[in-house]
Amino acid sequence: MDQQLLEINHQAVLNTATKHLAREVLPARNTFGGSFPATDIRSQISEAWRFPIIERHGSTPPDPSDAGLNRVTFVTRDRDFGMPEQVSVIGSFAPLYQRFPLQPVLFQGQPTGFRACSLLVPTEQVHVYRYVVDGSLRTDPINPQERSLENGRRWSLFFTEGCSQLITFQPWEARLMARLTEYILPFRTGDGEQFLNNHVNFLDKQTAENRFPFAYKLDNSVGAVNYIDKILSREERHHRVNYQLCLRIIDRLLRQRNSFVEPHLMSRDTYRELYAQMLSGADGDVPGWPYNEFGRPRFFMELLRRHTYTGAFSHPKYGGNAGAAGWEFLASRYPFDWRAALEPPLGRNADYRG
Amino acid sequence: MIANNFDAIVIGSGAGGAPIAQRLTLAGKSVLVIEKGPLLQPQYLSANGLSDFKRDELFATGPEKRIGISGVANQGQAYFSSHVEPDLNDEPHVYQERDGRDFATLEGYTAQVIGGGTQLYGAVHLRFTPTDLRLGSFNEGRTDLRADPNGDVRREARDWAITYEELEPYYCQVEALVGINGTSENQLKSFSEDHLQQPLTPNPISEYARKGMVVQGQRYQSQGKIVSPYRTPLAVITEDHAPSNRKVPTERNSIRTSYVNRYGDALGLKSSTWVSLLAPVADRPNLTLWTNCIVTLLRHNGDRISEIVFRDPGGQEQILPVKPGAVVAVACSAIESVRLLELSAREDSAFSTRINPNDLLGRYFLTHCFGGAETPVLGNPTRFPPLQFDKSASLDSDWAIDYSSSEDFLREFGLWAGAAIYNNTSDQALPLSLARTHGSQDIDTIWQTFDAGFWSTANPNVPASARSRTLHGQGMLDFFRENFGTRLSVSFMANQVPLPSNRILLHPTVVDKWKRPVAWIQKDWHSHDRYLMDVLANQCREILKVGDANPNQDEIESGGIYMAGNARARIANHILGGARFGRQRNDSVLDPNCRAWDFDNLYVTDGSFMPTSGGANPTHTIEANAFRVADHLLSRL
Numbered sequence: 001m002d003q004q005l006l007e008i009n010h011q012a013v014l015n016t017a018t019k020h021l022a023r024e025v026l027p028a029r030n031t032f033g034g035s036f037p038a039t040d041i042r043s044q045i046s047e048a049w050r051f052p053i054i055e056r057h058g059s060t061p062p063d064p065s066d067a068g069l070n071r072v073t074f075v076t077r078d079r080d081f082g083m084p085e086q087v088s089v090i091g092s093f094a095p096l097y098q099r100f101p102l103q104p105v106l107f108q109g110q111p112t113g114f115r116a117c118s119l120l121v122p123t124e125q126v127h128v129y130r131y132v133v134d135g136s137l138r139t140d141p142i143n144p145q146e147r148s149l150e151n152g153r154r155w156s157l158f159f160t161e162g163c164s165q166l167i168t169f170q171p172w173e174a175r176l177m178a179r180l181t182e183y184i185l186p187f188r189t190g191d192g193e194q195f196l197n198n199h200v201n202f203l204d205k206q207t208a209e210n211r212f213p214f215a216y217k218l219d220n221s222v223g224a225v226n227y228i229d230k231i232l233s234r235e236e237r238h239h240r241v242n243y244q245l246c247l248r249i250i251d252r253l254l255r256q257r258n259s260f261v262e263p264h265l266m267s268r269d270t271y272r273e274l275y276a277q278m279l280s281g282a283d284g285d286v287p288g289w290p291y292n293e294f295g296r297p298r299f300f301m302e303l304l305r306r307h308t309y310t311g312a313f314s315h316p317k318y319g320g321n322a323g324a325a326g327w328e329f330l331a332s333r334y335p336f337d338w339r340a341a342l343e344p345p346l347g348r349n350a351d352y353r354g
Numbered sequence: 355m356i357a358n359n360f361d362a363i364v365i366g367s368g369a370g371g372a373p374i375a376q377r378l379t380l381a382g383k384s385v386l387v388i389e390k391g392p393l394l395q396p397q398y399l400s401a402n403g404l405s406d407f408k409r410d411e412l413f414a415t416g417p418e419k420r421i422g423i424s425g426v427a428n429q430g431q432a433y434f435s436s437h438v439e440p441d442l443n444d445e446p447h448v449y450q451e452r453d454g455r456d457f458a459t460l461e462g463y464t465a466q467v468i469g470g471g472t473q474l475y476g477a478v479h480l481r482f483t484p485t486d487l488r489l490g491s492f493n494e495g496r497t498d499l500r501a502d503p504n505g506d507v508r509r510e511a512r513d514w515a516i517t518y519e520e521l522e523p524y525y526c527q528v529e530a531l532v533g534i535n536g537t538s539e540n541q542l543k544s545f546s547e548d549h550l551q552q553p554l555t556p557n558p559i560s561e562y563a564r565k566g567m568v569v570q571g572q573r574y575q576s577q578g579k580i581v582s583p584y585r586t587p588l589a590v591i592t593e594d595h596a597p598s599n600r601k602v603p604t605e606r607n608s609i610r611t612s613y614v615n616r617y618g619d620a621l622g623l624k625s626s627t628w629v630s631l632l633a634p635v636a637d638r639p640n641l642t643l644w645t646n647c648i649v650t651l652l653r654h655n656g657d658r659i660s661e662i663v664f665r666d667p668g669g670q671e672q673i674l675p676v677k678p679g680a681v682v683a684v685a686c687s688a689i690e691s692v693r694l695l696e697l698s699a700r701e702d703s704a705f706s707t708r709i710n711p712n713d714l715l716g717r718y719f720l721t722h723c724f725g726g727a728e729t730p731v732l733g734n735p736t737r738f739p740p741l742q743f744d745k746s747a748s749l750d751s752d753w754a755i756d757y758s759s760s761e762d763f764l765r766e767f768g769l770w771a772g773a774a775i776y777n778n779t780s781d782q783a784l785p786l787s788l789a790r791t792h793g794s795q796d797i798d799t800i801w802q803t804f805d806a807g808f809w810s811t812a813n814p815n816v817p818a819s820a821r822s823r824t825l826h827g828q829g830m831l832d833f834f835r836e837n838f839g840t841r842l843s844v845s846f847m848a849n850q851v852p853l854p855s856n857r858i859l860l861h862p863t864v865v866d867k868w869k870r871p872v873a874w875i876q877k878d879w880h881s882h883d884r885y886l887m888d889v890l891a892n893q894c895r896e897i898l899k900v901g902d903a904n905p906n907q908d909e910i911e912s913g914g915i916y917m918a919g920n921a922r923a924r925i926a927n928h929i930l931g932g933a934r935f936g937r938q939r940n941d942s943v944l945d946p947n948c949r950a951w952d953f954d955n956l957y958v959t960d961g962s963f964m965p966t967s968g969g970a971n972p973t974h975t976i977e978a979n980a981f982r983v984a985d986h987l988l989s990r991l
Contacts, residue, residue, distance in 0.1 A: 011645070014667040015392030015406070018646035019441065019466070022669035023867035029422035029443040033430065046441040046867075047419070058404035105668075107646075112668030186831040235417035275826055305825060313785035314412040330785065334838050335744035341409050341611040351603040352620055353397060353404055 005100055006071065006118040013105045013116045016053050017075050020046045021114070021142070032238030041080060041141045049234040051075055051142045052158050056317075056354060057120060070160040073118040074129070076102055080141045081133045091129030093121050099132055124162045128155035145233055159230065161317040168232040168240060169225070173247050175264035177225045180250070181308045183271050185224065187329065227311025227320025228304075239303060245293060246300040250274070253288050275301065316346065358674060360386040360642070361991050363662060363682050365649050365694075368470020369976040370685030370960030372627030373528075376634075377984035379641040383991055386642045386674075387632070388664060390686070391438060391466030393645040394473070396622030398600075399633055407473075407618030411786040413437060414617050421446075425863055427455040434790070435460065438467040438474065438618065444867040447689055449875045456864070456874075462927045464687060467618070468645055469628035471687065472973060476615035476750035477589040477624050479534045480774050480970035481525050481543045481978075483759045484518035486849065489966050493770050500768035501885035507770045510718075510852050512965040515937045515946035516982070522546055524978035529587075532977060533595040533625040536587030542576050542756040551593045553585040553752075554610050556779075559743035559842050560752035562731050563777035566844070566901025567755040570893065574757040581757040586776045588749050589625035589973070590614065598630045607747070612783035615750040627977070650868060652682070652698040654705050657954045665868060681955045681987055685980070688962035692716050692858045692932040693873045695950075695958075700860065700871075708952035714943050716858040719877060720931035720967040723773070723887050726845035727894035727912035730836060734902035740840035745783035751776045758846065758893055759969050767889050770882060773848030774970040775894060782841055792837060844897050846890040847928075849967050851880040858932045879916045887914020928972050930961040947986045948979070959983050 028043035030036070042048040057069040074089050081087065088099040102115035121127065128147055131138045139146060140156035145167075147157045159167060166174055232240045254263040254270065277286040277297075284297035294300070311320030313327065321327065324346055327338040339347040343354030361383040364371045375387045394406035408414075418432045422443050433442055439460060446458035465474045485492050490513040493499065499507050523546065528534075530549040537553065538545040556564070567583040574581045592609055594601045600622060602609060614624050622629040635641055646667035653661040659682045662674040676682060684691045695715060699706035709715055730740035757763055759772030782788040825833060861874035879887075895912040904910050936942025939951050948963050950956040959980045961972050968975060 009401075011393055014646045015394065018667040018669075019392065019444075022646075022665070022667065023444065024669075024869045026865070026867060026869065027424065030420075031422060032420050046444050056404055058400075058402035060401070060403040062403060107667045108644075110666075112666065113670070114668060184826040184830070186827060186834070189828050189831050191831055231417065238420070239418075272827070309789055309830075310412065310786060315408075315410045318412060327785075330834065330838065334742050334834065336746060336839065337744055338746065340607070340747060341613055343409075349608055350605060351397075351608050352409060354408070 004120045006120060008073075008103050008105065008116050008118060010106050013053075013073060013075060013114065014107065014112065016050060017105065017112075017114050017116075020048075020050055021075070021077055035238040035241070036144070042144050045142065048142050048144050049237065051140070054158065054160055056161065058353065062353065068123050069120045070123055071118055072121045072158065072160070073116055074100075074102060074131075074140075075105075075114055075116045075142070076131065076140075077142075078113045078115065081131075081138065084134045086132075086134055087115050088132045089117060089129055090132060092127045093119065093125075093129070102131075121160055123160045124164060126157065126159045126163060126165050126167060128157050130155055144237055157233075159233070163230065163319060164223075164226050166226075166229055168229045168243075172251070172264075173243070174225055174229070176247055176251055177228065179264050179266070179271060180304060181224045181228075181311075183268060183275070184305055184308045185312050185326075191333070223316075223320040223322035224308045224311035226322075227314070227318055228307045230319040231307065231311075236307075242294075242300055242303060246297070249290060249294060253286070256288055358386065359677060360384050361677075361680050362386070362987065363388065363674070363676060363680065364685065365662075365683065366390075366470060366685035366687070366691075366960065367468050367632060367643075368465075368472055368627055368685065368687065368960070369973045370687075370980050371683060372469070372631040373977050373980035374683050374685070374959060374984040374987065375641065376531075376631040377981060378987060378991070379635045379638055381988050382640060383988075384640045384642075386644065388647050388649055388662075389468050389470075389643070389645045390648045391468060391470075391645065393468045393643070394438070394618060396618075396629060397620055398622055399629070405618075405620035405622075407620045409611070409613040409617070409620055411784050414613075415786060415790065419443070421458050423458050423864060425456065426458045427451070428457045436465075436474065436616065438465045440464065440466050445872065446864065446866075447873045447875060448861050448864050449877065452878065456861075458864070461689070461929050463616070464929070468632070468643075469626035472589070472626040473618045473628070474616055475589075475971075475973060476778075476780075478751055478776065478971045479528075479532070479536070479587040479589040479974045480754065480847075481541070482518070482968040482970055482975050483543050483756070483772060485759065485761070485772065486966065486968045486970075487514040487516070487518050487521070489513065489771050489849065496770075498765060498768045499770055499882065501881045502770075503881070506853065506880060507851055507882050510854075511770060512852065512934070512936065512941075514965060515935050515942075518543070521975070521978055521982065524981045525974065527981050528974055528977045531597045532589055532627075532630045533591040533598060533600065534587050534589045535585075535592040537585040540582045540584040540756070542581070542759050550587060551591060551595075553588075554592055554606065554749070556585070556752035557610075557743060557745060557748035559731060559741075559745060559839075560748075560777050560779050562842055562901045562903035563844050563897060564753045564901070566897030566899070566903070567753060567775070569900040570897055571755050571757045574760045574762050576756075576760055581755065581760060583753045583755040586751040586754040587974075588751065589630075590619075590749055591623050591625060595625075595630075598625075598634050600629060610747050610749060612746045612748060612780035615780050648868070649686075649694060650697070650870060651701060652684075652694065652705070652956070653702070654708070654953065657708065657952060659953060659956050676955070679991070681957060681991065683957045683959050683983070683987075685958070685960040687960050688719070688929040688932050689858055689873045689875070691958055691960050691962050692719075693860065695933065696858070696860050697870055709943070709950055709956075711952065712940055714934070714941075716932050717854045717856070718852045718931045718934050718965065719856045719858050719875065719929075720850050720852060720964065721877070722928045722930075722967050723848040723850050723879075723883050723890075723914060723916075724846060724927070725887050725891045725894075725912070725914035725917075726778075726843055727891060727898050727910050728841060728843035729898050729904040729910040730840040731842050731903045732905070732909075734905050736905060739835045742839040745780060745839050748779040748783065750778060750780050752779050753777050758890060769886055769889065770851065771849035771886075771966070772969045773846040773886075773890050775844060775846045775890070775897070778843045778845055781843055782837070783839070785838070788838060842898065842903050844894040846894055847971055848886055848890055848969050851882050852931065852934075852966055853878075853880060856931075884914065884916050887916055890914070928961070928967065930964045930967045930972055933958050933962040934965040935963045936965060948983050957983060957987070
């Protein structure tokens with residue numbers, strides 16, 4: 001399918017580009033503790049993860065097919081490419097021979113030094129792309145997300161809303177994360193299981209799917225692992241290293257404690273004990289933890305808790321809270337009519353479109 | 355250099371700028387508004403039918419970022435901010451602690467976006483009282499002021515350059531043009547007209563605040579009547595609003611949502627200065643709007659501002675000449691306006707002589723003495739777990755009361771100035787905001803609680819020693835049971851004693867993303883401020899107690915902001931003063947019309963003009979004053 005190139009909304013591009021990209025060159029303030037080298041453009045701009053700009057697509061009057069589409073806007077700064085003549089983008093969202101030219105972004109009819117193009121891309125997808133700058137292929141100097149393809153070449157990467165493909169975690173990490181997150185959230189308590197029994201399990205299959213189409217996700221910590229996988233690729237990429245280190249340590253530690261069972265199959269009590277140890281004392285007091293490799297297991301536990309909670313109770317478009325199962329769990333126990341405020345089909349507000 | 359024919363150039367589109375731009379535009383003047391932030395649209399103004407603001411907690415509070423500014427004591431600290439707040443690393447405000455260490459911070463509700471802070475505000479739209487505008491006279495000769503050993507309060511208290519009676523017609527105009535719901539009856543301020551729209555049904559949890567206010571108010575009288583609570587004026591329309599062409603949803607309950615305080619309103623029902631004042635005139639040919647442009651310098655020719663230097667959206671420096679006879683209104687919010695004037699003065703000694711002849715520019719920086727009390731609602735007799743309410747179906751506040759502004763109250767407690775007291779209904783209504791702010795005294799940038807790992811309980815049977823619990827599994831369930839939809843707070847907003855030592859300077863080393871020195875804030879609380887906050891926090895606690903929210907007052911958390919661990923460096927929700935107006939040239943930066951004394955065409959119209967910070971949230975007064983200045987400008991343009 002040929003991609004649809006949308007007309008650039010100059011105002012909308014500047015609404016994001018000016019704040020985050022327009023600036024003098026300063027000592028790097030956004031290295032995130034060394035995640036990016038100080039000389040990297042991404043250390044010098046603000047919130048590099050916002051690019052390319054991924055937004056919900058809409059039309060007036062509303063078109064039901066809009067729901068499955070994101071507007072993806074690629075933005076470059078001429079100064080990052082030595083003031084080029086032409087910049088275009090190619091990517092897996094279209095045949096690779098198809099180039100989409102980036103147009104100068106204007107203010108009062110004059111070029112601003114930014115270029116942009118906007119495409120419609122389906123939601124729940126992952127794509128790679130590169131810029132063609134006066135004939136040369138370049139990765140995006142702004143977007144920190146990159147992936148090496150089989151031929152070893154680096155491509156820039158983005159994913160659209162609601163994406164559930166793993167980007168950051170290896171499969172074994174995701175399995176371990178599923179166990180680490182599921183007992184942070186309350187869905188494995190007696191009350192949580194009662195929610196499932198009362199609201200889902202006693203219903204016939206069709207009714208259950210109609211009323212709680214994503215309730216099965218409660219068994220997967222309402223998609224919190226997927227949310228964390230995504231936020232570590234983009235917004236909180238600086239915490240990737242903490243997860244890489246600590247998941248490796250936890251995997252090793254659990255194997256030391258029980259060499260007969262795979263860590264992701266170990267008992268609930270094993271994980272409870274681990275939580276308690278990681279949260280005890282100022283930095284965590286975990287027997288066998290290699291403090292010379294990572295000095296503060298408590299820090300990691302608190303980070304994991306914040307991410308897990310956020311994933312469970314933020315908007316489902318971020319990859320967690322699948323089908324709003326986290327909100328629904330709260331609504332089943334407390335007065336919380338979350339649907340009243342939110343857009344259909346998730347919510348029932350007739351005025352707000354999301 | 356850009357050619358132009360603008361009669362007025364307004365820098366900033368928030369509460370101090372938009373009223374001027376709107377009024378001059380309607381009068382046929384050629385007006386340019388320069389706004390640093392983006393043009394974000396609510397749904398009904400959006401070309402694709404989708405709002406640039408979202409009912410989305412993560413969108414509004416943002417992911418974790420890290421302070422990367424070398425030389426500040428909180429370098430490396432995590433912070434969380436919304437998509438329209440300034441990037442702390444790009445444009446920090448630096449506060450100096452008592453020990454001399456500097457901390458980078460940003461103020462709550464400061465927004466770089468069309469409409470400024472009115473896009474994020476909770477929309478509490480209270481008038482100041484007549485006494486708020488005459489605190490110099492009110493305190494003259496008083497011998498009953500407490501916690502003022504050196505007589506600072508009497509020495510520094512000032513009357514405003516205008517009276518309440520002079521400002522009152524403009525309050526009425528704001529209430530008509532901006533779009534506000536609430537009630538005027540029972541307020542200790544006279545209303546010559548009543549344009550307030552009908553408030554929505556209050557959230558049931560607020561009844562515990564109302565009951566307490568009724569009991570506390572009975573002790574005080576005004577004009578022979580017992581002081582009673584009233585519905586808090588909120589700048590959210592509840593009826594169709596003709597002046598701004600806004601319509602409310604057919605389903606009125608749709609208006610009642612907690613996605614308002616600290617959110618840009620996706621439906622545009624919250625009356626930001628964009629949807630209420632500017633958008634209705636934005637299509638007129640005599641109004642020009644440049645967003646994503648930052649003004650970096652003002653230049654002058656004698657007593658005229660003659661050039662405005664700004665960065666266009668691509669970051670290129672541009673110069674905009676100011677035509678003879680045109681006026682310039684600076685309204686970038688108090689700290690940034692003072693900083694712009696100080697930066698301009700730094701470039702040019704003659705500019706400095708004109709704007710700061712008596713070393714007052716940047717001095718008398720003010721925020722509010724604020725604080726309050728909070729508790730899970732246990733009822734009377736108490737029950738546990740606490741009563742639960744759907745707080746997500748509510749706006750920011752339902753009830754307010756003015757007894758703490760009455761003269762009897764001020765004399766009873768030896769206070770120099772009064773306060774508004776109101777309940778906060780929508781605080782912590784949603785799961786992320788609940789977790790992020792629970793137990794925190796800083797609601798704005800830090801995910802305090804999760805880092806601290808401290809969880810209290812309202813259960814009176816649980817000893818204090820057992821109250822730190824883990825937040826996972828059953829612990830998280832317990833947390834929800836005790837805190838989700840259970841918590842009610844009552845707040846006060848009061849004047850801070852103006853002190854010359856509280857000031858805005860340019861930082862000697864820290865620069866913004868344009869390599870300009872950032873604002874450097876030196877500020878502390880006076881002993882009378884602390885005393886006043888103690889008195890008012892106790893009042894808020896008493897309201898919750900006698901209102902049966904929690905009969906055990908020891909279980910009610912209360913306090914003033916001065917008690918916070920980062921009280922000096924912490925986020926100030928209302929930034930005011932620094933370029934105060936007055937009737938005497940040697941005691942003020944601006945004249946009674948908010949014109950810089952020694953410039954003919956330079957006006958400053960955000961909250962920096964205030965000589966005292968008022969006993970209420972300031973937006974209403976900033977807007978009213980801006981309309982007043984606009985009328986003055988029309989008389990000369």
